[in-house]
Structure formats: C-alpha cells, structure tokens
Amino acid sequence: MELQGARVWVVGATGVLGGALARGLVDAGARVAVAGRDPDRLAALAADLGGVPAQGLDVVDVESGRAAAREAAQALGGLDAVVVASGVVAFGPAADADDAVVEEVFAVNTLGPMSLVRSALPLLADGGAVVLLSAVVADAPTLHMAEYSASKAALSSWASVLRRELRPRRLAVLDVKPPHVETGLVDRALAGSPPKLPAGLDRHAVVDAVLAGMRTGAKEVVLDPRAGALVLR
Ligand SMILES: NC(=O)c1ccc[n+]([C@@H]2O[C@H](COP(=O)([O-])OP(=O)(O)OC[C@H]3O[C@@H](n4cnc5c(N)ncnc54)[C@H](OP(=O)(O)O)[C@@H]3O)[C@@H](O)[C@H]2O)c1
Structure with missing residues (x-):
C-alpha cells in the first residue's frame, strides 16, 4: 500500500513501539489517528504529532474499542490501515501463574486485538492493511514466558487465517x-522478573521493517537469526 496520505489508526500508541510507529507513519506522509489507555501520554503524543486525532480506550473493554474505531474513522474520513501495538508481558513458571494475570495477558494480547480488528474491518478500505504486533515467542515459546508466548501464538494463528479470509478484499495482514x-x-x-535477556533491537529497526512490510504487502516481520536483523516474509 501507498503510505503517503494513507489513513492509519495506531492503537497502543502510548507505548514505546506504538508511539514510534505513529511517528514513523506521520514522517512517511500518512494521516494518523492514535489510541491508547493513558490519557496524559495520549494527549502529549497527539500534540507532538501535530494535533492528530486521539481516542482513549482500554483494549479489554470491547465497547470502548468499538467506539474508538468509529471515532478514528470519522476523524480521518475512513481508514486504510490499523496497527495494534498494545500488549503486556508476565514472567514466571507456568505452574505458578496467577489466574488473574493469565486472564489479563490473554485479554490484552489476544482477545483485545482480535476484537479491535473486527471493529475496524468494516471501516477499512479494500487494499489496505491490518498490522498486529505478536512476537518472536509466537514461534519460539520461551521458558518462564508460557502465557505471553501462548497469547502471541494464538494471535499469530488467528492472523494467519484472517489473512487468507481477507484476500478477496486485498487487505494485507502483517504479523x-x-x-x-x-x-x-x-x-x-x-508479574515476575524477566530472565537475563540479550541486548534488544533498536525500536527504529522495528519501525523501518513495519513500514516496509506495509508498503510491500508482506505477511510477516521476523528475525533472521544469522543476520541478527528483521526481515520480511
Ligand atoms: N519490547 C519488546 O521486546 C517486544 C518484543 C516483541 C513484541 N513486542 C510487542 O510489541 C507491542 C508493544 O510493546 P512495547 O515494547 O512498545 O511496550 P510498551 O511500551 O509497554 O507498550 C505497551 C502498550 O500497551 C498498552 N496497553 C496495555 N494494556 C492495555 C489495555 N488494557 N488497554 C489499552 N492499552 C493497553 C499500553 O498502554 P498505556 O501505556 O496507555 O497503559 C502501551 O501503550 C506489545 O504487543 C508487545 O508484546 C514487544
């Protein structure tokens, strides 16, 4: 898809990756609306991006997601793409996980994004894109990250079916x-503390890969372990 002039709704824009993606899209010439939970950070981001439309939402609250999608589409005169960058993580042995934490992980990482995309689909123009942030752990479930890994694998699995079902509308689904x-x-x-992690990627590498994936209609952004870099599939 052409990003110049594209109407893009970025959910989870109050987060680090969501904010960087919103900035990258604005810099690429897209018209962006931003949604997030923290009202102060959302207002500051919207102002920083030049006064773009902003919608408060909690992804766990289906009604607030639906209303926010409608507001974003109204403010931009329709939607060409939706980017869902909200998410939470929890650590610890699977056997010890707290039920309430497990529920929140799946509500925010899996059920919330699925519901938001369902709300956005009737508002999206054919030929546009759905962008979902899962994670490498969707393909490589990781010790002490069982719920996070499973929540991302479920989202990824759902996205792979959605992609096939949306083919008649030429809507790309970028995982x-x-x-x-x-x-x-x-x-x-x-919950819990992270295991010892290697140095992380720079957020700009993710932004560059996502924008390239949106432009080319790619299916996935994945890590090439040999190159240590993100590549499109
Ligand atoms: N960072 C990594 O290493 C990494 C790796 C792979 C995948 N990812 C994925 O990338 C996405 C962005 O992560 P990030 O690193 O940018 O983390 P982040 O800075 O903590 O951002 C997370 C975002 O999720 C939002 N959020 C959490 N619960 C929410 C809820 N109930 N309703 C609405 N928004 C909610 C937060 O909103 P508020 O701040 O407004 O509360 C925030 O905007 C996540 O899906 C994450 O799983 C991250």
Whole structure:
C-alpha cells in the first residue's frame, strides 16, 4: 500500500513501539489517528504529532474499542490501515501463574486485538492493511514466558487465517514478530522478573521493517537469526 496520505489508526500508541510507529507513519506522509489507555501520554503524543486525532480506550473493554474505531474513522474520513501495538508481558513458571494475570495477558494480547480488528474491518478500505504486533515467542515459546508466548501464538494463528479470509478484499495482514526490543516492556511486567535477556533491537529497526512490510504487502516481520536483523516474509 501507498503510505503517503494513507489513513492509519495506531492503537497502543502510548507505548514505546506504538508511539514510534505513529511517528514513523506521520514522517512517511500518512494521516494518523492514535489510541491508547493513558490519557496524559495520549494527549502529549497527539500534540507532538501535530494535533492528530486521539481516542482513549482500554483494549479489554470491547465497547470502548468499538467506539474508538468509529471515532478514528470519522476523524480521518475512513481508514486504510490499523496497527495494534498494545500488549503486556508476565514472567514466571507456568505452574505458578496467577489466574488473574493469565486472564489479563490473554485479554490484552489476544482477545483485545482480535476484537479491535473486527471493529475496524468494516471501516477499512479494500487494499489496505491490518498490522498486529505478536512476537518472536509466537514461534519460539520461551521458558518462564508460557502465557505471553501462548497469547502471541494464538494471535499469530488467528492472523494467519484472517489473512487468507481477507484476500478477496486485498487487505494485507502483517504479523510483526520482533525479538526483545529496548522499550522497557519487560520492566512493566504484570508479574515476575524477566530472565537475563540479550541486548534488544533498536525500536527504529522495528519501525523501518513495519513500514516496509506495509508498503510491500508482506505477511510477516521476523528475525533472521544469522543476520541478527528483521526481515520480511
Ligand atoms: N519490547 C519488546 O521486546 C517486544 C518484543 C516483541 C513484541 N513486542 C510487542 O510489541 C507491542 C508493544 O510493546 P512495547 O515494547 O512498545 O511496550 P510498551 O511500551 O509497554 O507498550 C505497551 C502498550 O500497551 C498498552 N496497553 C496495555 N494494556 C492495555 C489495555 N488494557 N488497554 C489499552 N492499552 C493497553 C499500553 O498502554 P498505556 O501505556 O496507555 O497503559 C502501551 O501503550 C506489545 O504487543 C508487545 O508484546 C514487544
């Protein structure tokens, strides 16, 4: 898809990757609306991006997601793409996980994005794109990250079916599977402490790969372990 002039709704824009993606899209000439949970950071980001439309939402609250999607489409005069960059992580042995934490991980990482995309689909123009942030752990489930890995694998599996089902509308579904990125996400975990992690990727590498993937209609952004870099598939 052509990013210049594209109307793109970025959810989770109050986060580090979501904010960087919104900035990258604006710099690429897209018209962006941003959605997030923290009202102060959302207002500051919208102002920083030049006064773009902003919608408050909690991805766990289906109604707030639906209303936010409608507002974003109204503000931009329709949508060409939706980017969902919200997410949470939790650490610890699977056998010891707290039920409430497990529920929140799946609600935010899996059910919330699925519901947001369903809300956005009728508002999206044919030929556009759905962009979902899963993670490398979707393909490589990781010790002490069982729930996070499973929540991302479920989202990724759903995305792969959605992609096939949306073919008649020429809507691309880009599944972004980064390894550890230096955003501080792991220090905001719902539970537990992160295992020792290698140095993370720079957020700009993710932004560049996502924008390239949107432009070319790629299916996935994945890590090439030999090159240590993100590539399109
Ligand atoms: N950083 C990594 O190493 C890495 C690697 C692979 C995949 N990812 C994925 O990339 C995405 C972005 O992560 P990040 O590193 O940018 O982390 P981040 O800075 O912590 O951003 C997470 C975002 O999720 C939002 N969020 C959490 N719960 C929410 C809820 N109930 N309703 C609405 N928004 C909610 C936060 O909103 P508020 O701040 O407004 O509360 C924030 O905007 C996540 O899906 C993450 O799993 C990250």
